[in-house]
Amino acid sequence: MRKHAITLVLLPGMDGTGSLFQPLIDCSGDFFDIRVISYPTDEALGYEALEWMVLSSLPRGEPYILLGESFSGPIAISIAATRPPGLIGLVLCSTFAVSPRPAVTALWAMATAFPPRLAPSVALEYLLLGRFSSKALSSALSAAIRPMSPAVFSARVRAIHNVNVLPKLKYVSVPILYLQALEDRLVPRSAAGLMQIEVPGTRVVSVVAPHCLLQTAPGEAAAAIGAFAEQL
Template sequence: MANDAPEIVLLPGLDGTGDLFDRVVPYLARDFTVTVVRYPPDPTLGYAGYVELVRNAIGSRPVYVLGESFSGPVAVLIAAQLGAQVQGIVLAASFVKNPWPGWLIRRSTRVDPRATPPNIRNAILMGPYGDGELRDEVEKIVQALPRPVRNARLRAVAEVDVEADFMRLNCPILALHGRSDWLVRKSLMQKVIGEKGRARMIVFPAAHMLLQTQAAAVATEIIEFTKSSAEENYEA
């Protein structure tokens, strides 16, 4: 990879580990310097804390930022705060405000995910597009994620609303979503993308874990997005 390759910063989903980027990183690394941010298992952190952590990781470098699921609002706030330093954002299977009623998300904190039958969890997360290796990786992460951390992140989701910040963004925006994602419904993102304008959304044959089950196709679209946005910035 050339030293002048653009950098893309990947922000993880609810697990916070960054481990689930392992499938998409090799494809992105052909065109990018890839930085994976990993969140500490700290139940005192809310969205403001994650934004500060990511800002420190980015420093003063020009970057593209990808926020997966839980981290979509982090990507939006980073772009709002850093301005032109963020060359574009990608929102993967994500949202700009709580995707379900707050009371329902808070109630889900009472459920121990380790007690959820794996076949149900896998159907929700990956649908028919997963494989044994991915299912094993998800199981390992579910068992390792401290319940207080998971619950704190769910409570943050229940309260989040960065739609106004999203609407004010001037950077290029790409939203990626699975056609069969009912955990975060694609219609919510389609609505704000339509209202925002100058933003693009691509829907894949996938459930929620599209970065893991459609890694090559997703990476291709991200690379094309950054190339076209770079051309637009140069022409401007």
């Protein structure tokens, strides 16, 4: 693939900062022009408002691949369903089209006064990093969630709890790659299966990684995205 032939647009996980993409950027920057879209850390916006924000920030007049990580998967799917000009591929990582664990998010959504930065680091590492945790990754994770206000955290959990963009998948006309973390403690493997039912051509690449796949296995993720791009 010619260097910087395609722009890779990255939509972040629940923290919204995009800072956790650095390992992936380090592994794939030679193959793509990278554009990270961040979300406000002090505005309690739902999926629809964030979708409009992303739409206004997409490349114009050039081909690009849209990647939605975790929380941003429904945003990426919704945007791809509108068939924006320039979009040539959709990558979904450790994410979902419908609320993955509604019983859990129903409880989390009530935590309006609980700052996520006060969550025990061992709990965050268990859920997001698992046995792949390291001092560097733990520090990066803490730094990413620190700016997020309790109101923003609660709004995003409620958004996850209520989301269902499965019907929109049939309107996505570009190829889809799903990066599945085999040791994900937040998103079940059935999330990818549901997407394949809606879009049988969805390609699933499984990686031995926790929920934070792009941070713990950036090389494998970059290789899969690069191979996907070469086929477009």
